[in-house]
Amino acid sequence: MKKRLLCIALACLMIFGLVGCGSKNDSGDSGSGDSKIKVAIVYTGNLGDKSYNDSCNEGAMKAKKDFGVEIKNLEGTTAEEWEANFLSVCEDGYDLVICSSSNLEEYLKEHAANYPDTKFAIIDTTVEGDNIVSISFAxxxxxxxxxxxxxxxxxxxxxxxxxxxxxxxxxxxxxxxxxxxxxxxxxxxxxxxxxxxxxxxxxxxxxxxxxxxxxxxxxxxxxxxxxxxxxxxxxxxxxxxxxxxxxxxxxxxxxxxxxxxxxxxxxxxxxRVDNACYLAIQSVVEGTFKGNTTSYLTLTDGGxxxxxxxxxxxxxxxxxxxxxxxxxxxxxxxxxxxxxxxxxxxxxxxxx
Missing domain, CATH: 3.40.50.2300 (Response regulator)
Structure with missing residues (x-):
């Protein structure tokens, strides 16, 4: 309990210290109604890169269209922003939090166990945990x-x-x-x-x-x-x-x-970061999400x-x-x- 309270305090301090960070980083239609599955994607960079981050976002937007999920994107360019964004969505009760890159690995390892009711996915590396799936590529x-x-x-x-x-x-x-x-x-x-x-x-x-x-x-x-x-x-x-x-x-x-x-x-x-993001969301929508599993997408798989x-x-x-x-x-x-x-x-x- 002490550790959880410390995490909440840290999230608040970091968020207020980054003036306007949360509102600045909100993108995508938030949808309406509490029945929708809520998905937050934490980026270690900005959208508009015409590369990795945009690929991830393409997968999220396809999932939004196909499944009607709510998507929230949080962008950041510093380690301080990455951790603050990660902790803020953990506290906000999202059904699925997607860590878009391996730069978020240490935060996921440190904090995921404190949020057992939240499902996590991380792309581009492997992190063990009962509520974590990992998707990486060849x-x-x-x-x-x-x-x-x-x-x-x-x-x-x-x-x-x-x-x-x-x-x-x-x-x-x-x-x-x-x-x-x-x-x-x-x-x-x-x-x-x-x-x-x-x-x-x-x-x-x-x-x-x-x-x-x-x-x-x-x-x-x-x-x-x-x-x-x-x-x-x-x-x-x-x-x-x-x-x-x-x-x-x-x-x-x-x-x-x-x-x-x-x-x-x-x-x-x-x-195919887009596929990784889409598959993670699909697993939550369809109830097939299984923690402590890793997908490795190769040339054979079209990854x-x-x-x-x-x-x-x-x-x-x-x-x-x-x-x-x-x-x-x-x-x-x-x-x-x-x-x-x-x-x-x-x-x-x-x-x-």
């Missing part, structure tokens, strides 16, 4: 395909902007384990094609700074990379803009970003994939190398069959 598998694609494209010097150096790049948002899992697959995929390729790596340290993303991407292009993968949420649009400015290329992430800078984005590594390159094909026309598509199809089949085993960053994967 982003290493999708990134393996992205790395292979980058390594294949960088050999096609007949395409304007592709140099003769065996160098590609990768820029992440925050330096967290799930992004290292992305990089592990990306590097392995690139080296599967060319063992001698050099893969540059940078972290912006934030999900919300496009200028920083652009700066890091331009630095990698200056070091000889001609293709850089974006894994940076709201920081990512700067990476894609940097590709266009430098006359080079990028790979998008999470949502289909191929049209964000048409002709500069080769493909995007889709990560991750590459886009079809159609936008880039339109941009380069006859210069598009069809042999790359054939090779990527072969690689995908080998991953699905188990002939190619994609490495995980320690602590990630189905057998975590």
């Amino acid at each position: 982003q290493n598998q999708g990134s393996f395909l992205a790395g292979a694609a980058a390594a294949l494209f960088t050999t096609h010097t007949e395409i304007e902007g592709i140099n003769d150096k065996e160098i590609i790049g990768w820029v992440g948002g925050m330096d967290i384990p799930v992004l290292h899992d992305f990089f592990t697959g990306y590097e392995q995929g690139a080296k599967y094609i060319n063992p001698n390729i050099k893969v540059l790596q940078s972290f912006a340290g934030t999900w919300n700074d496009p200028l920083k993303g652009k700066e890091l991407a331009l630095a990698q292009y200056e070091q000889g990379a001609d293709i850089v993968m974006n894994v940076a949420s709201g920081t990512g649009p700067g990476i894609l803009e940097g590709a266009k400015e430098a006359g080079k290329y990028a790979i998008g992430v999470d949502l289909n970003q191929d049209n964000d800078q048409p002709g500069s984005v080769i493909t995007s590594m889709m990560k 991750v994939s590459l886009t079809d390159f159609s936008v880039f094909k339109d941009a380069v026309g006859d210069k598009f190398p069809q042999d790359i598509m054939d090779k990527l199809k072969e690689i995908e089949e080998k991953i699905v069959s188990g002939e190619i085993v994609v490495e995980n960053y320690p602590g990630f994967g189905q057998n975590k």
